[in-house]
Amino acid sequence: MKSNQKVKKIVSANSATDRIKKRILKKYPKAKSVITTEGLYRIYNGVDGYIGEENFIPPQKTLERAWFWANESIKTTQNINRTHPDKMIMDFDEVKFGRVSNRNKRIKKT
Secondary structure: OOOOOOOOOOOOOOHHHHHHHHHHHHHOOOOEEEEOOOOOEEEEOOOOOEOOOOOOOOOEOOHHHHHHHHHHHHHHHHHHHHHOHHHOOHHHHHHHHHHHHHHHHHHHHO
């Protein structure tokens, strides 16, 4: 069964840039490159802002660099979200602790 989503066809001379674009378009399907009034490039996320804005990444001189830094911004944000200490939820820790304790009790009984 085929998906109803349209996949954007990426055409460029640089295969590394193609891989980066695919990665970004998976996360932001409406992402596109935008040129600023100063002639610099940014990647618009298609919803409400620019990719890399929260990491203070400035507009880039080339389109390839803009896609590259947008990808780096996505990877950095994902890494921070995965490892940030405020992400830990105490309820989850209690459930996990209870599960491990029950498993240890069963092992000690046998």
